[in-house]
Amino acid sequence: MTQSLSKFVKELQAIVGEENATDDQAICASYSRDQHWHFVPAKNPAYIVRPANKEEVRRVLTFANNEKIPVIPYSTGINVRGLTIPVHERSILLDLSRMNRIVEINPEMKTATVEPGVTFGMLLEKTKKYKLRPAFPDAPLTASVLANYYLRGIYQTSAVDGHDHTLSYEMVLPNGETIKTGSRSLSEMPYFRYGVGPDFTGVFCAHPGTCGVVTELTAKLYRLYDNRKEYFVGFDDAGTPRKIIYNLMHDELAASIRLVDNQSWLKGICGTFDYPYEKLPKFVLCVLVEGVDGIFEAKDKLVQEYITESGGTVLEFPEEFKRTFEEESLGGAEKSCMVFGLRGNYHCIGLYGPLTLAAKYYEVHEKTALEVGIPQDHIHFYINPIYSFHGQLCYFELDIFYDGGDLGFGEKLRNYNEKQFHRLLDLGIYGWFRPYAGIIGPTADRIGYLADVWKKYLRILDPNEIMNRGKLF
């Protein structure tokens, strides 16, 4: 390195404007941690750069590539697992929150095209007038639509949406070239995932900012129905509700199906801490039915029949809880974030697997947590099944809600992870929800030559290894 740091800042400021690039220590410190700091320690980026458009992104990447400066893309700042915390010195954190245009909402195509700084809340505000909505993750609605969909075809609060919501996108590579995936590569119509050749839309996904910077993404939107009804059914164990979940999914009856324990996510789903949740059965299945006239009534009738034969207890909740469940499922997670307030931080392993293993996942979660000294009442769990349910696909979340201020607890969590990753892999999973260094490490050994191909592929796209390196391998 021959240039001084201030020289770099000047060059970056020349691209994005003086107000939008800095190496000020305090400003950089504000990007130094996320909630995963027990695993990924705080580290300041060297520069924060806030581009306004894709041309500025391109110029910043080209500059960084020439200078071999690491770049960490960052969308709206709702980050977990240390994915935007620098590993290397001299890193540029590319804060894309200024790029917050909703480029298009196409109600006829049921699509939205957005920039990285568009949040789920911003998008719903604009789509609701067409009676459309995005698929929501169980992340705050302040999170980025683009980043969530690009990071992984997301799990969501509405089972009916299926798994993959991304149709196409454009990505700026470190060398300054732009690639467009899906039908976007051929025409001005970005509405189809499969364009020419392999499914590049999928190939570039799930790499947390390690290939390039996605500047625009087109995603599916889903219908909002006026007819809705909610049910809450209590179970004493995680295994018994398997049958009703299977039936509801198999017959495609419910918009949202969520099995949660009575001490964590249920509080957010109901929207209050102030309720005697401890008196409820240990697990609660939350079911939301929706549809057009005629179909809705028919679905609802069948749902009621399945509930009757489920062996569970129908819970009578206040109307307000039902409304909150609707809003959280079909309008973005807001109150669900109350789980963060249970003890002040959370740890979770999110994974995809079949419903058939639900009880076993919970069993191994509880066993491992207790082994490493995590108290029973810190151990939580939920299941979101996903249409079209091939492979009985579900998103599972093995949660531990803990006191973030208890520095000693971090050691327990690290011990938990060390054992649990291997146990889950031994038990059998479809995949991890969220790729990050801590979880890819123990997994890479098990995927054979695919890991080599993956690494080589990244090297082709990013030969100077500037893109968020250290976040996968």
Place this chain on the structure above:
Amino acid sequence: MEQERKDEILSAIHHCVKCKLCSISSFHPNAEWLPLCPSGQFYGYQAFYAPGRMEIFREILDGEITEPSEGLLKSVYACTLCGACYERCKQITSVELRLPELFEEMRAELVKKGWALDVHKNIAEKIKETRNAYGEKYEYKAKSPDGNADVLYYIGCTARYRVPEIADAMLQIFDKLGIKYRVMNEEWCCGSVLLRTGQVEAAKELMEHNIEEIKRSGAKTVVFTCPGCLMTFEKNYPDMGVELLHSTQFLTRLGGMKVKKQGLEVAYHDPCHLGRDLGIYDEPRAVLSTVADIKKMKREREEAWCCGSGGGVKSAYDEFALWSATERLKEAKEAGAKALVSACPFCKRNLKEAADKEGKGTEVYDIVELVNRSLEG
């Protein structure tokens, strides 16, 4: 800072999971994206939102930040301490520490290191010299008709020297209602601006003086038109055994005012110190509704958008302060209001300045001005 307090603060910082729901108002059930953090919205960097600012505080406490860089000072001081982030956070996470107080302590830490802003140091100097925050050499001419009255009106620096129409209105209301009142012979600045900007030590002498004067007066009730002064007396002063009331509380309690409704369509702007800090939301609306028609804005009460002038921002970052006020004026206009009414001299001053600059004709008042105008005396 004592280790115990430092640990408490660090623990609170560790409990922030950076969901940033603190930066928007309640989303459900109307599904409207309404920003709530003026500082973050204006400056954009994470450092200007509560989660990022807390990380900066962590680095200060851990001794990692050792220089008062421009970014440090701006991120710490370009915050109005409006407390909207805290209101949202406590709905979601039951957070244990009030964020405005946390950020005040952050400023106090900076002051201890000698890193206060020059403009704030100058205010402290002016106060030392003149006993008011504006360095004015003259006194607001307020008669004190009844030296033995139970009610004492604490006017405050801003209503004395920058928006005297508020003090005038309040005094006229007392007269019209036939209420015996007095003002302090020597009213010194309450110390709010010093406390909010971390200059805690400099406020002590002012507080001692005011306590002594009020005790000596024998007043039983102190009335404030300035929520900043009221909040400072409520939270920073020791209990003086007197009742402290905002003008709208005083007028509500009094009741039975003979007022003539003006037919003016107004929006009510909740001052941060009055609303979020003191929980006074209903009385201003009750009083205002007797003299004007209130149009509801989207962000109100606990989730009101700040006018932009508090926490030392007006003196240090006027462009930001006026931008925030302009945003509020837009909201009032969208609500169909012809005037924006507040219950705070500091809010009025900033909102009025923004309205005048904008030149779009939105009128700005304090509640007591409209009451005085409507009061049959």
